[in-house]
Amino acid sequence: MDYRFSSRVNQLQSSAVRDILKLTQGQEIVSFAGGLPAEELFPLxxxxxxxxxxxxxxxxxxxxxxxxxxxxxxxxxxxxxxxxxxxxxxxxxxxxxxxxxxxxxxxxxxxxxxxxxxxxxxxxxxxxxxxxxxxxxxxxxxxxxxxxxxxxxxxxxxxxxxxxxxxxxxxxxxxxxxxxxxxxxxxxxxxxxxxxxxxxxxxxxxxxxxxxxxxxxxxxxxxxxxxxxxxxxxxxxxxxxxxxxxxxxxxxxxxxxxxxxxxxxxxxxxxxxxxxxxxxxxxxFALDDHIRLIADEYGKRMRHMVSLLKGCGVPELNWAEPQGGMFIWLELPEALDAEALLRSAVQKGVAFVPGVSFYAGEPKRNTVRMNFTYTTGQRMEAGVARLAEAIGEFTARR
Amino acid sequence: MDYRFSSRVNQLQSSAVRDILKLTQGQEIVSFAGGLPAEELFPLxxxxxxxxxxxxxxxxxxxxxxxxxxxxxxxxxxxxxxxxxxxxxxxxxxxxxxxxxxxxxxxxxxxxxxxxxxxxxxxxxxxxxxxxxxxxxxxxxxxxxxxxxxxxxxxxxxxxxxxxxxxxxxxxxxxxxxxxxxxxxxxxxxxxxxxxxxxxxxxxxxxxxxxxxxxxxxxxxxxxxxxxxxxxxxxxxxxxxxxxxxxxxxxxxxxxxxxxxxxxxxxxxxxxxxxxxxxxxxxxFALDDHIRLIADEYGKRMRHMVSLLKGCGVPELNWAEPQGGMFIWLELPEALDAEALLRSAVQKGVAFVPGVSFYAGEPKRNTVRMNFTYTTGQRMEAGVARLAEAIGEFTARR
Structure with missing residues (x-):
């Protein structure tokens, strides 16, 4: 049977996030890629x-x-x-x-x-x-x-x-x-x-x-x-x-x-x-109290990630500190391609989503989406350190 | 704001079944219209x-x-x-x-x-x-x-x-x-x-x-x-x-x-x-045993409905006895319009789905879909009696 697929299917690209998750399967990877909320905070x-x-x-x-x-x-x-x-x-x-x-x-x-x-x-x-x-x-x-x-x-x-x-x-x-x-x-x-x-x-x-x-x-x-x-x-x-x-x-x-x-x-x-x-x-259930609890905890995690980024030793790393939500939007050193960086970052054991996926028009190729809600504490620290190392090597190579 | 809707929406007709259910809201109606399974058999x-x-x-x-x-x-x-x-x-x-x-x-x-x-x-x-x-x-x-x-x-x-x-x-x-x-x-x-x-x-x-x-x-x-x-x-x-x-x-x-x-x-x-x-x-859970139980019970309900239809006194009422599933497909006396019948049937307190809804091409307007899984016992008996009464009046009027 020779299946012919509709043009709408052919217009759909496989999600970059999914491809990254496949890339990371079975490896010990710290992932800042997914948009996952913190499981331990679910009101189970x-x-x-x-x-x-x-x-x-x-x-x-x-x-x-x-x-x-x-x-x-x-x-x-x-x-x-x-x-x-x-x-x-x-x-x-x-x-x-x-x-x-x-x-x-x-x-x-x-x-x-x-x-x-x-x-x-x-x-x-x-x-x-x-x-x-x-x-x-x-x-x-x-x-x-x-x-x-x-x-x-x-x-x-x-x-x-x-x-x-x-x-x-x-x-x-x-x-x-x-x-x-x-x-x-x-x-x-x-x-x-x-x-x-x-x-x-x-x-x-x-x-x-x-x-x-x-x-x-x-x-x-x-x-x-x-x-x-x-x-x-x-x-x-x-x-x-x-x-x-x-x-x-x-x-x-x-x-x-x-x-x-x-x-x-x-x-x-x-x-x-x-x-x-x-x-x-x-x-x-007092859902609004619960939401306050989540937001407070996510705020802490965001500030932790920001402090790690500030101390990671990479120059020309920029972001605006978010006032809510689940993501920090990073600008890497100019002319650094986040998609290319991702491949070596995964080798080092850290994943993120290159910003290019989120653009409808001309993308800024040096952008990165970092999730700060899912990964905490030492894992977050290790992840940011690996990211800094990957950026360092990449910048040196240029 | 003047909303313009897509042609796909305009091609969609509201479901006849839904319209009937609206018609029956708040009334004491025996409905053979829905395709609902028997709630009392759910493995709660x-x-x-x-x-x-x-x-x-x-x-x-x-x-x-x-x-x-x-x-x-x-x-x-x-x-x-x-x-x-x-x-x-x-x-x-x-x-x-x-x-x-x-x-x-x-x-x-x-x-x-x-x-x-x-x-x-x-x-x-x-x-x-x-x-x-x-x-x-x-x-x-x-x-x-x-x-x-x-x-x-x-x-x-x-x-x-x-x-x-x-x-x-x-x-x-x-x-x-x-x-x-x-x-x-x-x-x-x-x-x-x-x-x-x-x-x-x-x-x-x-x-x-x-x-x-x-x-x-x-x-x-x-x-x-x-x-x-x-x-x-x-x-x-x-x-x-x-x-x-x-x-x-x-x-x-x-x-x-x-x-x-x-x-x-x-x-x-x-x-x-x-x-x-x-x-x-x-x-x-032994799902296959449960399915056997449902099927046996639905078989009984189907045979009950068939016996009621046989005894309801309407001539020229035809159907093929189903070997499974949830529906009997009735052919009413020739030239009887099931959609028109529905309106007077609902007045008498019984509902069904006119067959016309299920046709892509030229419909047989004297067809009716009857569900036998949801309504049981005396309610089923009352429903079929009301249906027979509605058909009788309708045939007399012609």
Missing amino acids: DAVRQAADRVFTNGSGSLQYGLTEGFLPLREQLCGRMANKGMPVSPDEMILTTGSQQAIDLIVRVLTEPGDTVLVENPTYLASLQVFAMNGLNVEAAESDNDGMLLDAAERILRERKPKLVYVVPTFGNPTGRVWSLERRTGLLELCRKYGVPILEDDPYGDIRFDASASYPTIFSLGGQAEGGCVLYTGTFSKTVAPALRTGWAIGDKRVIRNMAKVKQAADLHSSTLDQQTLSELLRH | DAVRQAADRVFTNGSGSLQYGLTEGFLPLREQLCGRMANKGMPVSPDEMILTTGSQQAIDLIVRVLTEPGDTVLVENPTYLASLQVFAMNGLNVEAAESDNDGMLLDAAERILRERKPKLVYVVPTFGNPTGRVWSLERRTGLLELCRKYGVPILEDDPYGDIRFDASASYPTIFSLGGQAEGGCVLYTGTFSKTVAPALRTGWAIGDKRVIRNMAKVKQAADLHSSTLDQQTLSELLRH
């Missing part, structure tokens, strides 16, 4: 008890569920969204298999192959994969530490007429950056002016190191779901645990309803055991 | 214990998992597939969110918008939705009680050059029919001749009323995954429980690998809590 006992309570509700808990998701969980999430200045009703929300699925559904609902999507440069790798898989042209506006450059964004909005704008304005992946309020309101105004919906992807917004800091979402600046141009996605993957695969999207009812139509064909509904477990968890 | 305690064992494995059980699915469960499923004459290795298998997702992934991997898919007429509604959503032309070959008519199939294969053939050869939804061995081997030979892959969807194959009966899958007749033209999908939704949302696809490695690429962008992976729970369940 609370999840276990919550799951068990689901079963006490009887056999009905194992039956087919609604495509839009378990209603009590949607109601609880609406309460949480309202607390963040995003008042929505349950029919303005859909539960998905992680927020990753929400991104694919939104793209399938709002775009045709050949349409254009506007993104920050660099941006989240797996969203670039969704855009490639759905045949979209990706136009990237450059960003600085305050977010997307609005002039660049407007030029693309005017000239390329994108059907969607995709941004991660709070502790973005890969850069960890936080957009300023001006850029948030500025993009919102631009998108209203040009009539283009914004997909605000917010997996990391809760993981802020300064408990008193506040970063209003673009959705909250827009005011409301109905008639609004912002679609917002969130997830429990970073605040509870990834295995429960539960994310959500909120936005205008018409979009949510069409997402449900597509989801019905795509997988009928996501795991209702997971959704019911999360609902029971929210009922009996 | 075994699932509960299995889930609890997952948590004893520690926090790692809540971390991100592989896109292809939890490896121990794939290994266990390979054993089960081998027992059915389908020897495959774990890298010839991918776990999905129900088998519904496997269908969407296969379509995304093997077809482009505008391509043609060949199906039986009538066929599974939610697959027709996948085809519509992905912009496919659907060509339907007529079927009789032995399966798809091979002459009709070959004509379409030759003239319309489909990229995929989709069939449910064992206790199909909606008809409950079983293909004969000749039709199975016949379609396999045709698809080899024309170089077209077959998607063999088998959610009901285990639910056979005669324990000694054997219906070899088309995949097993094809011999092997590598280089074979059959992709096979299965699910735990009918044998364990739908809430766990775990299905699988097996087939040639190249297809599976590309499905994983698409799935990575679509949702990263399905719930690993569900997958680990099922793995623990298979380790400690």
Whole structure:
């Protein structure tokens, strides 16, 4: 049998992160590559008890569920969204298999192959994969530490007429950056002016190191779901645990309803055991206290990594200290190619993701994404030392 | 904000079944409409214990998992597939969110918008939705009680050059029919001749009323995954429980690998809590004994419904008694429109799915899909009586 594959498959490149993980299999490698949360912080006992309570509700808990998701969980999430200045009703929300699925559904609902999507440069790798898989042209506006450059964004909005704008304005992946309020309101105004919906992807917004800091979402600046141009996605993957695969999207009812139509064909509904477990968890567990605990611990780990980078003896190593999230975005000495460096770094027993993977347009080849949440203490120290050694040798060779 | 939706969304019709369920909300209705398994037969305690064992494995059980699915469960499923004459290795298998997702992934991997898919007429509604959503032309070959008519199939294969053939050869939804061995081997030979892959969807194959009966899958007749033209999908939704949302696809490695690429962008992976729970369940629970118990009970319910239909006093009511699965396919008196009937049936307190929803080509408007697994005893009796009453009034009015 001679299989012919669709063009969407051929447009999909295998994920660099996955290839690296394959490279590291069976070796003693310190990996800063994955975007993995800290396992030891998962609220295992609370999840276990919550799951068990689901079963006490009887056999009905194992039956087919609604495509839009378990209603009590949607109601609880609406309460949480309202607390963040995003008042929505349950029919303005859909539960998905992680927020990753929400991104694919939104793209399938709002775009045709050949349409254009506007993104920050660099941006989240797996969203670039969704855009490639759905045949979209990706136009990237450059960003600085305050977010997307609005002039660049407007030029693309005017000239390329994108059907969607995709941004991660709070502790973005890969850069960890936080957009300023001006850029948030500025993009919102631009998108209203040009009539283009914004997909605000917010997996990391809760993981802020300064408990008193506040970063209003673009959705909250827009005011409301109905008639609004912002679609917002969130997830429990970073605040509870990834295995429960539960994310959500909120936005205008018409979009949510069409997402449900597509989801019905795509997988009928996501795991209702997971959704019911999360609902029971929210009922009996102080999730916000837990999130504070995670964020504090991640803040410590970030500062540890920063101190190691400062002391590692490599000149011309630059980064902006993140205020939240899971990643530090490193700039290596100019003209050093992070992909080439990775090969020798893996030999030395350390892995990271070369920044090139996250660019839609022209990449900065000397950039690196470092995760600081998964690897701790002495392993983190050993990893940064190995990285410094690899950079040192590489720089000497040039 | 003026949202414009993609053509794929506009091609999707809202599911008739869902619309009916809305119609019946808040009313005392006996529903033969849903394709729901019997809740009281779910192995609730075994699932509960299995889930609890997952948590004893520690926090790692809540971390991100592989896109292809939890490896121990794939290994266990390979054993089960081998027992059915389908020897495959774990890298010839991918776990999905129900088998519904496997269908969407296969379509995304093997077809482009505008391509043609060949199906039986009538066929599974939610697959027709996948085809519509992905912009496919659907060509339907007529079927009789032995399966798809091979002459009709070959004509379409030759003239319309489909990229995929989709069939449910064992206790199909909606008809409950079983293909004969000749039709199975016949379609396999045709698809080899024309170089077209077959998607063999088998959610009901285990639910056979005669324990000694054997219906070899088309995949097993094809011999092997590598280089074979059959992709096979299965699910735990009918044998364990739908809430766990775990299905699988097996087939040639190249297809599976590309499905994983698409799935990575679509949702990263399905719930690993569900997958680990099922793995623990298979380790400690006699699933095949449980399946026998379900099938025996469903057989009883089917015979009960058949006896009620026989005694309900409506002349010209026809059906073929199913040998397995969850549905009876009724032919109402000629020229009676099942959609029109539904409206008055709902008034009387009974619901079903008009057959028209399941046709890709010209529908038989006097057909009805009746589920016999969810409603039992006196409620089933009341439901059939109400249906007979509705038909009687309807026939009198004509």
